[in-house]
Amino acid sequence: MDQERRWFVGVDWASQAHQVRLTDADGSKLGERSFEHGGAGLTELATWILAATDGFPIIFMSRSRCRTVRSSKA
Numbered sequence: 804m805d806q807e808r809r810w811f812v813g814v815d816w817a818s819q820a821h822q823v824r825l826t827d828a829d830g831s832k833l834g835e836r837s838f839e840h841g842g843a844g845l846t847e848l849a850t851w852i853l854a855a856t857d858g859f860p861i862i863f864m865s866r867s868r869c870r871t872v873r874s875s876k877a
Contacts, residue, residue, distance in 0.1 A: 810856040814848075823848060825855050 810833070815822040818840060825834040834855060838848040 810859065812852050812856070820844070821848065823852070825852070 809828050811826050811828070813824045813826070820840060821838045821844070823836050823838060824832065826832055834851075836848075836851060838844040838851075
C-alpha cells in the first residue's frame, strides 16, 4: 500500500469514554468526538474513523498509566 497519508486519528483511551480527534496532514482539526467504552462505543468509533478517512487512518493511542504509545494502521 503506497498511498499518501491524509488523515490522522488521535485516541485518548480511558476507562469510561474515549476522546478522539481527527486531523489532516497539516494538523488541521477535521473532527472530534467522544465514544463510550464498550462494544457499542468502540464499534461507533471504528465506523466514524473509517467513514471519515476512506478506510486509511493512522491511529495513536495513549494512556496516562502506560509509558508506551502504540500505533496501528487500520
